[in-house]
Structure formats: C-alpha cells, structure tokens
Amino acid sequence: DQQVKQNSPxxxxxxxxxxxxxxxxxxxxxxxxxxxxxxxxxxxxxxISISSIKDKNEDGRFTVFLNKSAKHLxxxxxxxxxxxxxxxxCAASDDMRFGAGTRLTVKP
Amino acid sequence: NAGVTxxxxxxxxxxxxxMTLQCTQDMNHNYxxxxxxxxxxxxxxxxxxxxxxxxxxxxxxxxxxxSRSTTEDFPLRLELAAPSQTSxxxxxxxxxxxxxGYTFGSGTRLTVV
Numbered sequence: 001d002q003q004v005k006q007n008s009p010x011x012x013x014x015x016x017x018x019x020x021x022x023x024x025x026x027x028x029x030x031x032x033x034x035x036x037x038x039x040x041x042x043x044x045x046x047x048i049s050i051s052s053i054k055d056k057n058e059d060g061r062f063t064v065f066l067n068k069s070a071k072h073l074x075x076x077x078x079x080x081x082x083x084x085x086x087x088x089x090c091a092a093s094d095d096m097r098f099g100a101g102t103r104l105t106v107k108p
Numbered sequence: 109n110a111g112v113t114x115x116x117x118x119x120x121x122x123x124x125x126x127m128t129l130q131c132t133q134d135m136n137h138n139y140x141x142x143x144x145x146x147x148x149x150x151x152x153x154x155x156x157x158x159x160x161x162x163x164x165x166x167x168x169x170x171x172x173x174x175s176r177s178t179t180e181d182f183p184l185r186l187e188l189a190a191p192s193q194t195s196x197x198x199x200x201x202x203x204x205x206x207x208x209g210y211t212f213g214s215g216t217r218l219t220v221v
Binding site: 006009034036041042043044045046049089091093096097098099100101 | 112141143148149150151153156166167198200209210212213214215
C-alpha cells in the first residue's frame, strides 16, 4: 500500500504565478519528507526537505509546508518560472517509496 | 564527477533475451536501490541493498535479480525480457544517516520488443 500519495498527476500555471504541489501520507511516524525534481532523460534530484518537527522550510523560491494533523505536505514555488517545468516527487525519508509524481508545466 | 553511474543509457531487447543493467557509485554509500519508471507513472522500487552481500525485494521484483558483491556495484539482471519490462530504470544510493535522500543515476531506457 502506498504510504506517500500525490493525487494530482499534472499542474499547469502561468509564469510568475504560484505553483502548489500536494502530497499526502499515511504514517505519522515519518521523520523527514523530501521533494525531488525530475527533468526528462535525467534522474531525480533532491530539491528540498522538511523535518517532522517543523511546519515550514524555505529555500529561495521553494517553500515546503507540513500539516501533521492532516498528514499533508505541500511544495510552493513562487514565482514560477518556465525552467521549473518538471515532474516533482515527494518521499518520506523512512520509506523507500515515492509518490506517483506531479508534472508541472509553467507557461511563459 | 562523483555520483551514480548507470550503463547503458539505452537498450533494445528482444523478448526472451537477458541483460544486466550496471550501476556503480563512488561515494561509499551503503544503501543502493533500483527503481523503474513507466510512462506517466511514478517510481517503483524493484530491489534494494543495505550493504555488500545483502539484498532485498521491493515492490515489483518479479522478473529481476540483483547482487551486491561490493559496496560500489549493484547490477540488475533481467533473465527473460518481457514487453512489460519496457521502462526507464534508475539506480540510486544513499549513505547511512543521510538526511537529504538519494543520489540518482541518469537512468537506462529499456525497450523490449
């Protein structure tokens, strides 16, 4: 059973606007959550993480929010740029499985 | 550059053929993993290893075998290729206690016809 789920397979936003990618999990004991970014023909690369003891982590244009009571995390990209167009995966550090991914398209 | 190296990058196999996908890392990572990504789908864990001599099945191990004779190498073997194994295969590694996740290779695109 999938413990980390991304229910939106795709998202399209206009350049300069906010992109919000969502992820739900089932195991409240997870320690760390991570987001990866994947371009076509490349392996995924680490983007940003958040500890379960925090509710927000920011790195430049990327912010991850964690809502433990809802078992939900989200990745915010502000402002979105065409170069952000990629597939984004969420994962839990304690688990070797990834969400199904969300394909983000940022239109110029 | 240090990292995870996968070979080959592309391969076309006929049904029933066998092949080995190579994966090598030079970061002295203990943990290594094989994932596959089908078109439009997420990453599925095939096999993983927590150290030399130790391997274990992931979510989708059928049709595959692995070995881990050294820390550096984690080859994935397909014995009787089937069209359902057409996919992109990613190898990844991680150090014990590493908080920031995996280092991935650039992938092997396999087509079985």
